[in-house]
Amino acid sequence: MAEIVVVPCYNEAERLDGDRFLEFAGDHPSVRFLFVNDGSTDRTLEVLEWLHARYPDGVDVLDQPRNMGKAEAVRRGLLAALTSRGPNVLESAPAGALEEGRGADKAGAHGHGRHRGLPDYVGFWDADLATPLEEIPRFARILDERADIDMVFGSRVQLLGRSIDRKLYRHYFGRVLATAVATTLGMPIYDSQCGAKLFRATPELRFALARPFFSGWVFDVELLARLKQAYAGAGRDLAAAIYELPLDRWQDVQGSKTKARDAVVALYNLARIQWTYAPHRHARSRR
Numbered sequence: 141m142a143e144i145v146v147v148p149c150y151n152e153a154e155r156l157d158g159d160r161f162l163e164f165a166g167d168h169p170s171v172r173f174l175f176v177n178d179g180s181t182d183r184t185l186e187v188l189e190w191l192h193a194r195y196p197d198g199v200d201v202l203d204q205p206r207n208m209g210k211a212e213a214v215r216r217g218l219l220a221a222l223t224s225r226g227p228n229v230l231e232s233a234p235a236g237a238l239e240e241g242r243g244a245d246k247a248g249a250h251g252h253g254r255h256r257g258l259p260d261y262v263g264f265w266d267a268d269l270a271t272p273l274e275e276i277p278r279f280a281r282i283l284d285e286r287a288d289i290d291m292v293f294g295s296r297v298q299l300l301g302r303s304i305d306r307k308l309y310r311h312y313f314g315r316v317l318a319t320a321v322a323t324t325l326g327m328p329i330y331d332s333q334c335g336a337k338l339f340r341a342t343p344e345l346r347f348a349l350a351r352p353f354f355s356g357w358v359f360d361v362e363l364l365a366r367l368k369q370a371y372a373g374a375g376r377d378l379a380a381a382i383y384e385l386p387l388d389r390w391q392d393v394q395g396s397k398t399k400a401r402d403a404v405v406a407l408y409n410l411a412r413i414q415w416t417y418a419p420h421r422h423a424r425s426r427r
Contacts, residue, residue: 143280143338144200146217146264147175148210153183155393156267158191164273165198171276172259174200175267176217179207211359212352214264219349221262222341259341266335268393275387279338282383290344290381293329294336297386304390320407321361324414325368327379332360336387344370354416355409357402362409365417372419 149156161173175188185203192199202220204213261283265271271294279292298304321332337360339345348366353359364378371378 141170141260141280141284143171143261143263143276144221144259145171145173145276145338146214146221146262147173147267148178148213148217148264149175149180149184149188149267150178150207150210150213151180151182151184152267153180153187156184156187157269158187158194160269160273161199162191162195164276165195168277169198170280172198172200174202174217174221176202176204176213178204178210178213181207209356211356214359215349215353218262218264218339218345221259222346222349223258261338262341262345263338264335270391270393271334271336271387272389275336275385275389276338278388279336279385282385283338283340286383288380289383290340290342292338292383292385293331294334294387294390295331295384296334296390297330299386302386302388304387305392307392317403317406320410321358324361324410325364327368329364329382330384332364333358334387334390344374355413356405358406358409358413362413362417365413369417 147161165171165173175191177185177188185201188199188201192201202217204216261280263276263279265273265276275294279294282289282292296304317333318330322328344367347370348363353362355362368378371381
């Protein structure tokens with residue numbers, strides 16, 4: 141099985157642990173990393189190009205010259221991964237081209253890489269490695285063994301025998317947010333915002349990524365709302381296709397770009413998501 145893991149990067153030059161990514165990619169030939177430079181103003185792009193030069197078979201780079209936020213970096217990275225046919229360095233392509241499934245083919249790529257054809261799984265991972273890369277094989281193993289599961293999400297559950305180092309205020313806000321998210325989506329989910337997710341490459345995922353998100357920091361929830369629509373249209377229950385995996389380790393890393401006001405904006409955007417993707421609205425629009 142082949143996996144492409146998208147890593148969004150904005151001004152990560154000083155804290156990106158490139159050696160860890162290179163070591164992991166060398167030890168796990170089924171995994172390729174697609175780093176998305178999100179309009180960084182520091183040396184991030186230079187660092188990413190250096191990583192590609194060091195190990196072109198395991199590292200791809202997509203340069204997004206203008207800063208568009210993590211949600212768009214992840215979305216465009218996943219679309220590029222889903223349409224990838226072998227390029228190692230992906231130049232910035234128009235969003236429309238990616239959405240039509242042509243971005244990877246039109247990008248000015250160099251080399252052919254080790255994964256020709258489409259990946260079996262795609263996902264995204266935070267650049268700060270709060271979730272260790274060693275968790276990726278655990279995620280993939282569940283998808284390998286469970287044909288009924290289409291997506292595995294990391295879950296920061298503080299259980300005995302696990303090391304989850306999370307600031308207390310973040311933990312409590314996370315529980316409040318989880319309750320709001322469960323209400324928004326109409327299904328119980330413990331940790332929608334963990335930055336470690338792996339998806340089976342499905343038509344439903346392509347549908348959910350077809351247009352930009354409006355929800356900023358809680359784009360994960362908007363993605364789930366879109367997936368819920370797509371699964372309902374296919375006569376499937378989204379909740380039955382998700383596996384939340386309690387992480388063995390998670391480390392709260394200094395330098396997070398989220399701010400206190402993001403919490404207020406997040407709650408506002410959850411209300412927008414609930415309104416925008418409410419089933420009764422779409423039922424009325426089809427009349």
